[in-house]
Amino acid sequence: MKKILVVLCFKLGILSLFCLFCTSGYSQSNPEVKHIETLIANCVEKAMATSVYMIEYDTLKNAVQDGIAEESGFTGVLVSEAGHILTASHAAMPNQVYQIRFPDGSRHIAVGLGRIGIQDKGMDFDMAMVKIIKPGKWPFALMAPAKELRINQPVISISYPGAFFKQMPNVRYGRISDIDLSDGFIESSAKMEPGDSGGPLFDELGRVVGVHSWIKEKEEQNYDVPADHFLKYWTALNTPKDYKEFPAVDDLPAPASSISMETVPALEEVAGISAEHHKSVVALTSALGTQQLYILGTVIDFSGANYIISKSSMVGNNPIVKMGNSIVPVQILKRDQDKDLVLLKAAEKLDGGIRLKSDTTNPELKETNLGKILISALAKESIKVGVLSATYVDMPLNTSRGYLGAGAAYEDGKITLVRIGKNSSVASLLKTKDQVIKINGVLVNTAADYDNEFAKYMAGDSISLDVIREGGPMQFNICLEGQPTVRHVSFEFPGGRSARSDGFKNVLIHDAAIKADECGSPVFDSAGKFYGINIARRSRTSSIVMPVEALVAFIKNNTN
Incomplete structure (x- = not known):
């Protein structure tokens, strides 16, 4: 049997009906x-x-x-x-x-x-x-x-x-x-x-x-x-x-x-959420150049207005949401790069929505709450269930630094592309021997210039890249990827790691197997309390939740 070492080193639910100020709908407790x-x-x-x-x-x-x-x-x-x-x-x-x-x-x-x-x-x-x-x-x-x-x-x-x-x-x-x-x-x-x-x-x-x-x-x-x-x-x-x-x-x-x-x-056999909470999930489609992006979003009812909040790096241009057999355009109101959040508003009023108030705060969580069961509402009324792994931690930016998908070297006084990732998004755009002269309009003359300029960007950021190819100038608009992973079975889980998976502050960690394109979805505890949205799939063992207080602040600061 081939083994992969990890070297890097009761049966009937009780329906409880109650209303929470910071959530809408009902919850099912077992x-x-x-x-x-x-x-x-x-x-x-x-x-x-x-x-x-x-x-x-x-x-x-x-x-x-x-x-x-x-x-x-x-x-x-x-x-x-x-x-x-x-x-x-x-x-x-x-x-x-x-x-x-x-x-x-x-x-x-x-x-x-x-x-x-x-x-x-x-x-x-x-x-x-x-x-x-x-x-x-x-x-x-x-x-x-x-x-x-x-x-x-x-x-x-x-x-x-x-x-x-x-x-x-x-x-x-x-x-x-x-x-x-x-x-x-x-x-x-x-x-x-x-x-x-x-x-x-x-x-x-x-x-x-x-x-x-x-x-x-x-x-x-x-x-x-x-x-x-x-x-x-x-x-x-x-x-x-x-x-x-x-x-x-x-x-x-x-x-x-x-x-x-x-x-x-199994947790999925005993944990669930209400039909109202299922209505808070929508599927978003958008474009980034020639690439189609798919991600989930959470409908929020804030001060009587209807919004969608999701993962910014996975929402491109001209987003739409599907409502039944209708396609509804969605307007981008604001983005927050630090938290990777995007605030959107649909052209039509959406059903449901999690009610949030301007004074909604995070649940108080301590070491004694580790292992608390958390339920993520997904598309098509499905759920994924896990437990709280860690509370309110900071995740320094590391693997989410922007990556071009191509390797460069300083040759004869020029920044020259020497390797193009076979499966990278730039494989159809860039070629080896292209000479990079500008990144987002900033001249890069040395290897240090090149490194310093790329250090400013995160995965999911869009940049312009000016190159000289066979003596002629060309410009490309490119969406940066996350840092590549090593070849190891621990990175082969379905959906893979989110391109933007760190660089967050005061987030929650849980162990549900949320796919990268299932982020943006709402997370509840077994009593129906809203904890936040899945903001990233970090690794084989963990998904990241942006907590409710950060969502409230983001909405409050960017709406009338």
Whole structure:
């Protein structure tokens, strides 16, 4: 079986009818939803402090090891008061010094111990141990025996995905989908990506059931090393050695009586939204040069007026919205590049709309709210459901810097295109040997000029590019792309990453699989409270929500 390592490192709903000042319509509440939220919250409360971010460290320089990017770490989980940390063998090495960072921001030095990264008879072993050097009484999680695992048992991932660089780990939710351990792994739908390597998969009791190892292309296929394997080789893993053959197995005490773990239905089976909230979703079509853009939008009722709000970088010129069999033109009122928002008004009044007031504020969310179920309303009355992964975080601009889709070099005193991306939007426009002379009307004479000018723009921005081709001047209008991704299975999820996926402030993160062209859609909690709109698909594990307070400010500042 081909394996991809993540190296970069109750059954009946109760209808509750009520009106909220900041939302319109009704919501459907199901006791099972609240029960699942409680399970996740209890786990997060018990286990959050045990998940640590790890990175190679130079204690002489008191800095991250040379050649290692600050965001290129991985995850581990403490399982003893003495500071033993479980992680993956593809992430850690014996005798390597690491800095570990706890969710509260405290940092300590640890050292690599044993490593078992062996393939044998169809089974893979992806285990390593690290230990904090400083003596202390460290927070730790218990380990759960694999024999207690059940199909559809709820599990919670608390680890540090590489698409983010922040102090707190992200929370993700899933269910056990395969307990056949013949290949050495547990399969679950709790999503992981590079950076999550070595991170913990917890049961509802906050016990470690597995350690994150690898993924397949489908988002629901995620594989963890059972905690049992670490117990089996506990003595060997405490010795700083890279094992090429299996070490001796420990004699484990007879297992205690098993705990019967509960199973739960899929979130989509128990969570839903009202028909009124479904009416708040519209599909927008627009043009950007020869490119057709498709994105969703959310209808807002603000002070009695009807607006649409959506993702600006995915709304081009002459947008339209389809209403039944009619095509309705839409006027662009204002754009906000920092938040990637666009405010629009349809030529005809739209049905429905989420009612917002000028004093609407964000929901108060704390660590205890992580794991809260969030529902995204999509086109054709469909939904996607996930859980709150992180609250009100800043995402520095990184992968969303504007990218031309072509490589340039400074040759003979000229900026010359030397490579055109085969699948880039400029492939039909630009040619190698084109000489760039202006970017958006600004002369570029040196490589520094070229770099500095492009640094001003984000993915989705439109620019003019003046070139000399075979002695003659030409000008092109180009929409910049996001930075290209590396070839890795973690980037192969349906729809891919949004071109503009970072450079945001004070946003929410959830783990629903929102496609890039499903952004602009509204997000609600299980009680029908409006949280904001999906503003970006960031990575395999995460989508980004622009919260309601930012939407209100944007509308209020740009309408009479």
